Amino acid sequence: DTGVSQDPRHKITKRGQNVTFRCDPISEHNRLYWYRQTLGQGPEFLTYFQNEAQLEKSRLLSDRFSAERPKGSFSTLEIQRTEQGDSAMYLCASRSSEGSPLHFGNGTRLTVT
Amino acid sequence: GENVEQHPSTLSVQEGDSAVIKCTYSDSASNYFPWYKQELGKRPQLIIDIRSNVGEKKDQRIAVTLNKTAKHFSLHITETQPEDSAVYFCAPKSSGGSNYKLTFGKGTLLTVNP
Numbered sequence: 030d031t032g033v034s035q036d037p038r039h040k041i042t043k044r045g046q047n048v049t050f051r052c053d054p055i056s057e058h059n060r061l062y063w064y065r066q067t068l069g070q071g072p073e074f075l076t077y078f079q080n081e082a083q084l085e086k087s088r089l090l091s092d093r094f095s096a097e098r099p100k101g102s103f104s105t106l107e108i109q110r111t112e113q114g115d116s117a118m119y120l121c122a123s124r125s126s127e128g129s130p131l132h133f134g135n136g137t138r139l140t141v142t
Numbered sequence: 143g144e145n146v147e148q149h150p151s152t153l154s155v156q157e158g159d160s161a162v163i164k165c166t167y168s169d170s171a172s173n174y175f176p177w178y179k180q181e182l183g184k185r186p187q188l189i190i191d192i193r194s195n196v197g198e199k200k201d202q203r204i205a206v207t208l209n210k211t212a213k214h215f216s217l218h219i220t221e222t223q224p225e226d227s228a229v230y231f232c233a234p235k236s237s238g239g240s241n242y243k244l245t246f247g248k249g250t251l252l253t254v255n256p
Contacts, residue, residue: 062243071231071246072186085242120185128174128193131233131244133185 033134054123148247165232
């Protein structure tokens with residue numbers, strides 16, 4: 030078990046640029062989540078995949094955000110036309126079944142200047 | 143899940159004392175109740191969880207109690223140690239339909255003073 034892996038660990042970008050993050054879940058986990066966390070807050074749900082299907086997406090999520098999991102393994106999260114308010118830690122998590130624990134990656138810290 | 147509140151938002155105790163953090167939720171269909179610990183600069187990690195067919199679960203110094211009627215569950219830490227200092231999050235999950243997410247509370251900052 031190598032854990033959930035996220036890349037990059039840090040990303041600094043200028044406002045208006047597009048960014049893409051990658052998440053590699055634990056290999057046998059078919060359930061994958063993206064969360065966003067800002068300082069002093071709990072993780073905020075963004076989206077959920079079961080295998081390659083995106084089954085839930087936050088109603089609050091801007092259409093500038095898109096996520097994919099094309100082969101049901103790794104996932105990417107893209108933010109288009111970044112804004113300063115997008116600065117946050119983006120966390121990926123996976124789990125093997127409905128009642129099993131959620132395992133988080135170390136996150137990608139995004140700073141939009 | 144859905145509306146989730148934690149109390150208190152900060153808690154300071156002396157080493158060896160007990161700490162209790164309460165989580166209230168609004169979704170009566172919630173059936174899974176985990177607690178996560180997040181140390182500064184690190185990822186959240188599960189420390190204990192409970193399912194709706196159980197009222198209490200204990201793991202060494204940590205316990206979780208569930209009151210489904212009142213829609214709250216609590217984290218209990220006994221004989222606290224400085225390494226228990228962290229932010230603790232509850233994240234109840236609903237069993238209903240197309241609801242797959244765990245909704246996290248805003249967290250409780252626990253400080254254990256030596």
